[in-house]
Amino acid sequence: IESLLKPACDFKILPSCAIHPQIFKLEFLLSVMMLIGLFLLLSYVAVASTDAALAASAYFPQITAKEKEAYTNWLADRSSNYSRHAFLSSLTGDNNNGAAIFWSIDNNETIHVAIAVRAEGWVGFGISEAGGMLGSDIAIYETSTLTLTDSYVLEDRAAPLIDNCQDWKLNSAAHNGDGWIIVEMSRLLDTNDAQDHAIQNDSDLWTAPSRIIAAWGDTESISYHGTNVARSPVRLFYSISNVSELQLLTRALEEQSDGYFDIREDDYEIPARETTYHSVCKTLDELNLEISEDQNMLTAIGMVPVITEETAQFVHHFLVYIQNDCSDNGTMQQLQQSLITGWAPGDIGLVLPDDVGFPIFDTDNSQAVYIEIHYNNPQRIRSMKDSSGMRIHYTYSKREHEAAILQIGDPFVQLYGQQINSGLTQYQFNCPSTCSSQVLGNQKVTVLMESLHMHQTGIRMKNEIIRDGSVTHTAQVDVFDFDQQGTFRPQQDTFDLLPGDSFQTTCYYRDGAKFGTSSNEEMCIAYLMYYPKKTWLGFTWACPYNTWSDQQALTGCLQTELTYSDITSADQLGRTFGGSSSECYVAQGAGIDLLPMDSPSEAPTKTPTPIPLELTSTSSTASTTSMVFTVPITSTISSTSTTSTGDSQTTDSGWSSTARPSKIISHAAPNKKPTAAPYPVVATASTTSGPTINSGLSPTSRPNKVVPHNDPGGPAPFLITETQSPNTTEESSGIRRNIIPCLWSFTSMFLQIAFL
Numbered sequence: 051i052e053s054l055l056k057p058a059c060d061f062k063i064l065p066s067c068a069i070h071p072q073i074f075k076l077e078f079l080l081s082v083m084m085l086i087g088l089f090l091l092l093s094y095v096a097v098a099s100t101d102a103a104l105a106a107s108a109y110f111p112q113i114t115a116k117e118k119e120a121y122t123n124w125l126a127d128r129s130s131n132y133s134r135h136a137f138l139s140s141l142t143g144d145n146n147n148g149a150a151i152f153w154s155i156d157n158n159e160t161i162h163v164a165i166a167v168r169a170e171g172w173v174g175f176g177i178s179e180a181g182g183m184l185g186s187d188i189a190i191y192e193t194s195t196l197t198l199t200d201s202y203v204l205e206d207r208a209a210p211l212i213d214n215c216q217d218w219k220l221n222s223a224a225h226n227g228d229g230w231i232i233v234e235m236s237r238l239l240d241t242n243d244a245q246d247h248a249i250q251n252d253s254d255l256w257t258a259p260s261r262i263i264a265a266w267g268d269t270e271s272i273s274y275h276g277t278n279v280a281r282s283p284v285r286l287f288y289s290i291s292n293v294s295e296l297q298l299l300t301r302a303l304e305e306q307s308d309g310y311f312d313i314r315e316d317d318y319e320i321p322a323r324e325t326t327y328h329s330v331c332k333t334l335d336e337l338n339l340e341i342s343e344d345q346n347m348l349t350a351i352g353m354v355p356v357i358t359e360e361t362a363q364f365v366h367h368f369l370v371y372i373q374n375d376c377s378d379n380g381t382m383q384q385l386q387q388s389l390i391t392g393w394a395p396g397d398i399g400l401v402l403p404d405d406v407g408f409p410i411f412d413t414d415n416s417q418a419v420y421i422e423i424h425y426n427n428p429q430r431i432r433s434m435k436d437s438s439g440m441r442i443h444y445t446y447s448k449r450e451h452e453a454a455i456l457q458i459g460d461p462f463v464q465l466y467g468q469q470i471n472s473g474l475t476q477y478q479f480n481c482p483s484t485c486s487s488q489v490l491g492n493q494k495v496t497v498l499m500e501s502l503h504m505h506q507t508g509i510r511m512k513n514e515i516i517r518d519g520s521v522t523h524t525a526q527v528d529v530f531d532f533d534q535q536g537t538f539r540p541q542q543d544t545f546d547l548l549p550g551d552s553f554q555t556t557c558y559y560r561d562g563a564k565f566g567t568s569s570n571e572e573m574c575i576a577y578l579m580y581y582p583k584k585t586w587l588g589f590t591w592a593c594p595y596n597t598w599s600d601q602q603a604l605t606g607c608l609q610t611e612l613t614y615s616d617i618t619s620a621d622q623l624g625r626t627f628g629g630s631s632s633e634c635y636v637a638q639g640a641g642i643d644l645l646p647m648d649s650p651s652e653a654p655t656k657t658p659t660p661i662p663l664e665l666t667s668t669s670s671t672a673s674t675t676s677m678v679f680t681v682p683i684t685s686t687i688s689s690t691s692t693t694s695t696g697d698s699q700t701t702d703s704g705w706s707s708t709a710r711p712s713k714i715i716s717h718a719a720p721n722k723k724p725t726a727a728p729y730p731v732v733a734t735a736s737t738t739s740g741p742t743i744n745s746g747l748s749p750t751s752r753p754n755k756v757v758p759h760n761d762p763g764g765p766a767p768f769l770i771t772e773t774q775s776p777n778t779t780e781e782s783s784g785i786r787r788n789i790i791p792c793l794w795s796f797t798s799m800f801l802q803i804a805f806l
Contacts, residue, residue: 105135105292106125106129106135106150106152106292107122107125109121109137109145109148109150110145110146110148110150110168111145111146112145112146113146113168117228117229119228120224120226120228120229120230120232121150121166121230121232124166124224124232128164128222128234129152129164131152131154131162131164131234132152132153132154132162132164133153133154133155134152134153134154134286134291134292135150135151135152135153135291135292136150136151136262136282136284136291136292137149137150137151137292138151138262138264138280138281138282139280140277140278140279140280141277141278141279141280142277146168147168147277147278148167148280149165149166149167149173149175149264149266149280150165150166150167151163151164151165151175151262151264151284152164152165152166153286155239155286155287158239158251159238159239160236160237160238160239161236161237161238161239161249161286162221162234162235162236163175163234163235163236163237164232164233164234164235165232165233165264166230166231166232167230167231167264167266167278168229168230168266169229169230169231169266169267169268169278170193170225170227170229170231170268171192171193171194171231171266171267171268171269171270171271172190172191172192172193172194172231172266172267172269172270172271172272173190173191173231173233173264173265173266174188174189174190174191174201174210174263174264174265174266174272175188175189175233175235175262175263175264176188176189176262176263176264176265177246177247177249177260177261177262177263178247178261178262178263178281178534179247179261179527179528179529179531179627180261180396180527180529180530180531180534180535180538181261181263181281181283181396181531181534181535182263182281182531182533182534183203183207183263184203184204184205184207184529184531184534185203185204185205185527185528185529185531185627186202186203186210186247186263187201187202187245187246187247187627188200188201188202188203188210188263189201189218189235189237190210190272191220191223191231191233191235192270192271192272193223193225193231193270194270194271195271195650196223196652197220197650197652198218198219198220198223198233198235198650198652199212199213199216199650200212200213200215200216200217200218200245200246200650201213202245202246202627202628204529204625204627204628205509205529209272209273210272211245211628212650213243213245213246214243214245214630214634215241215243215245215246215634216634216650217237217238217241217243217246217634218235218236218237219235219236219237220233220234220235220652221234221235221236222234231266237249243634244626244627244628244629244630245627245628245629245630247627249286250541250542251287252285252286252287252288252541253285253287253288253289254403255298255299255302255400255401256400256401256402256403256498256499257499257541257542257543258283258499258539258540258541259283259284259285259295259398260283260284260285260286260541261281261282261283261284262281262282262283262284263279263280263281264279264280264281265278265279265280266278282294282295283295283398285298295398295399296354296398296399299352299354299398299399299400299401300354300399302352302401303351303352303354303401303443304443306351306352306401306404306443306445307351307352307443307444307445308444308445308446309339309340309341309443309444310441310442310443310444311337311339311441311442311444312356312439312440312441312442313330313332313370313419313420313421313439313440313442314330314356314421314437314438314439314440315328315330315423315436315437315438315439316437317435317436317437318435318436318437319433319434319435320361320364320425320427320431320434320435320436321425321427322427322430322431322432323427323430324426324427324428324430324568324569324570325424325425325426325427325567325568325569326424326425326427327422327423327424327425327567328422328423328425329420329421329422329423330420330421330423330439331373331376331418331419331420331421332376332418332419333375333376333417333418334346334348334410334411334417336376337419341446345446346411346412347409347410347411347412347448348409348410348411348444348445348446349407349408349409349410349444349445349446349447349448349449350390350391350407350408350409350410350442350443350444351401351402351407351443351444351445351449352399352400352401352402352442352443353370353391353399353400353440353441353442353443354398354399354440354441354443355393355397355398355399355438355439355440355441356437356438356439356440356441357438358435358436358437358438360434361434361435361436361438362438364425364426364427364431364434364436365395365423365424365425365426365436365438366394366395366424366425366426366536366569367392367393367394367395367423367424367536367537368392368393368421368422368423368424368438368439368440369389369391369392369421369422370389370390370391370392370419370420370421370440370442371387371388371389371390371419371420371421371422372387372388372390372408372410372415372416372418372419372420373386373387373388373415373416373417373418373420374386374414374415374416374417374418375417375418376418376420385589386415386589387420387590388415388416388454388455388583388590389455389457389577389590390408390453390455391440391442392501392537392577393440393537394503394535394536394537395533395534395535395536396534396535396536396537397535397536397537397539400499402453402498403498404449405449405450405451406449406450406451406452406453406498406581407445407448407449407451407452407453408452408453408454409448409452410444412448419442421439421440423436423438423439424567424569426568426569428569428570451581451582452581452582452583453498453579453580453581453582453583454579454580454581454582454583454584454590454591455577455578455579455580455590456577456578456579456580456591456592456593457575457576457577457592457593457594458479458481458513458553458555458575458576458578458592458593458594458610459479459513459555459557459574459575459576459594459595460479460565460573460574460575460594460595460612461575461592461594462594462595462596463565463566463567463573464594464595464596464597465565465574465595465597465612466565466566466567467564467565467566468564468565469563469564470507470559470562470563470564470565470572471562471616472561472562473560473561473616473617474509474558474559474560474616474617474618474619474620474622474623475558475559475562475614475615475616475617476556476557476558476559476614476615476616476617476622477556477557477558477559477574477612477613477614478554478555478556478557478612478613478614479553479554479555479556479574479595479610479611479612480552480553480554480610480611480612480613481552481553481554481555481593481607481609481610482552482606482609482610482611483516483550483551483552484606484609485552485553485586485593485606485607485609486547486548486549486550486551486552487549487550487606488586488606488607489584489585489586489591489606489607490547490548490549490584491549492549493549494546494547494548494549495546495547495580495581495582495584496544496545496546496547496580496581497544497545497546497547497578497579497580498544498579498580498581499539499542499578499579500513500525500539500540500542500576500577500578500579501537501538501539501576501577501579502525502526502527502530502537502538502539502540502575502576502577503536503537503538503573503574503575503576503577504530504532504557504559504572504573504574505532505536505563505569505570505571505572505573506532506563506569506570506572507559507560507561507562507563507572508530508532508557508558508559508562508572508574509529509530509558509559509560509623510526510527510528510529510530510557510558510623510624510625511526511527511530511538511555511556511557511558511574511576512524512525512526512527512555512556512624513525513526513553513554513555513556513576513578514553514554514555514556515545515547515551515552515553516551516552516553516554517548517550517551517552518550521554522551523545525540525542525576526540526626527540528625528626528627528628529625529627529628537577547578547580553576553593555574555576557572557574558617558623559572586606586607591607592607593607593610594607594608594610595610595612596608596610
């Protein structure tokens with residue numbers, strides 16, 4: 051080593067030689083070791099990248115290699131830019147006619163998305179509020195114009211409206227006349243645009259996942275898509291992809307739990323009447339669990355639904371309680387119940403944090419598990435047998451915090467029978483600050499999640515926490531879609547409730563029915579899952595509205611007040627999403643270059659270049675002001691690579707790794723009116739059953755066929771794809787993005803040790 055590197059030492063190129071020859075030898079050996087490690091690491095990344103591409107190549111499984119060539123070539127050339135991927139089956143459950151989605155997230159600021167579909171005309175990718183088209187934020191690429199248009203949908207099942215601010219940037223688009231459209235695009239996670247949904251961190255399994263939708267077609271411009279539509283809950287921030295939400299939750303629960311039990315019916319024949327509430331109750335002994343004789347308590351740590359596919363359309367919702375026993379003691383029994391979970395169409399389940407759980411069978415008041423199932427059978431169909439319910443995973447030991455669910459609004463339906471006015475109406479329930487003061491004393495509780503529940507005529511709902519006269523937290527659904535999420539879970543971080551906090555729960559209806567317990571009647575309830583559990587007057591904490599005559603004699607949590615009124619216009623609904631914005635945030639870098647923000651995105655140049663705008667004319671009407679700009683086309687913005695061969699057109703551009711809001715462009719844009727045909731009514735995709743449960747929601751479930759759902763639109767499918775990898779796939783591209791800083795850290799550490 052000395053003779054080999056002596057010239058470098060003689061010329062003092064390597065200063066370590068002057069310190070000590072032995073130190074220099076050590077440094078040299080460490081450098082060789084680092085080079086070997088670098089080689090092995092790069093080899094691993096290359097293999098992992100190939101594995102990820104192979105996993106994605108399993109999508110569209112029955113298409114011939116020749117028909118799949120464009121997609122396969124794109125995988126080889128471009129898929130390594132993305133760290134995660136998933137397949138969304140089409141409405142019909144046909145895995146050869148779905149959408150392959152790829153994405154990566156840079157610096158918790160920017161998301162890069164690619165979507166591949168079998169189509170000739172257009173493709174849309176969206177972030178949905180509830181899981182369907184209503185209330186969705188959509189980017190649409192059309193091959194006829196070569197542009198990507200940032201759009202949104204409110205309540206109308208019609209053509210999406212064009213955003214005032216065009217926040218999606220087109221990075222690449224390939225449509226080669228062979229039946230494929232593959233589009234790559236980028237956007238800030240939070241654009242501060244009222245017509246966009248912020249993309250939030252959904253890595254914690256007790257938070258709601260992102261709800262992804264896609265549609266495509268062969269017409270020149272966007273139109274009615276028929277069955278060419280797909281949707282599914284997807285965790286964009288989770289380290290594992292290519293598995294369904296149900297599989298993800300089930301795997302996590304199987305790793306953490308000591309076992310599970312099902313609380314459900316066994317071939318219950320659904321009565322031939324519109325509304326039926328049926329209950330099942332079981333004690334610890336009746337569950338027949340294989341546990342030791344001295345094990346007298348369990349802790350529930352998570353739940354997943356068990357739904358019988360043949361009767362899924364009749365199961366409106368169900369709630370699961372713990373109570374003292376299985377005797378029927380009427381009202382007193384109900385007051386002593388503690389709600390621990392529930393399900394409505396669109397729900398997948400939940401996993402609690404590793405220090406939170408629901409103790410069961412540990413006290414006299416929790417010796418039984420009780421489930422109440424609401425069946426909705428408006429056609430009065432006979433001889434339908436159901437075995438739906440909930441699978442509860444448990445541990446043998448207690449966890450640090452005991453969870454509970456706070457119910458506010460009108461959880462006991464005290465407004466039963468009251469008719470809601472036609473048109474737009476607002477019902478507001480106010481739980482006073484004295485309630486939390488009496489229950490919490492001088493302590494706080496932490497809210498893990500919230501759920502908002504209405505029925506078919508509900509169109510918006512919010513639950514606000516008010517502290518010292520100011521709103522400190524709002525959970526809301528701007529476009530409530532009962533067909534997708536009967537009980538809506540907002541994406542939000544955990545937050546604290548303090549003594550003195552009050553609650554304001556507001557439900558908005560359009561042409562509402564009367565209040566009641568059937569599917570065709572209305573409710574207004576907010577559920578807050580929190581810890582540690584609190585009680586009031588010996589009962590689980592709740593703040594319900596009541597209609598008792600001696601209202602003045604009631605105190606604290608029994609003093610919820612109701613106000614309701616008619617609304618004259620949709621502007622009074624107070625929606626955040628879909629509002630007209632006069633300011634657009636323009637980002638540079640990370641693939642989001644400076645563009646005229648009120649125009650659809652074409653493929654930008656690889657070098658970000660400001661595009662000058664020249665105002666040529668203005669015009670005004672009573673409601674809008676229009677400004678026409680001229681964009682000079684010069685050589686400074688023409689470096690985008692574009693190729694054309696017959697019907698084949700491809701545009702491509704790169705992106706950098708950082709994005710920052712650059713400046714604000716103020717502008718006004720006229721209101722856009724929907725013009726296309728309405729979007730279709732969508733049904734539920736069901737699953738085949740596993741070996742131990744009748745519902746098909748087993749850990750090994752796969753989509754099988756479409757199950758008709760009583761509610762038009764239907765919830766999002768439980769599973770993403772039939773071609774999912776049976777084993778959890780750790781994606782590799784995220785590793786690749788961190789190679790340089792990782793290697794630099796190791797190198798610095800070794801060299802510092804060597805110098806010492």
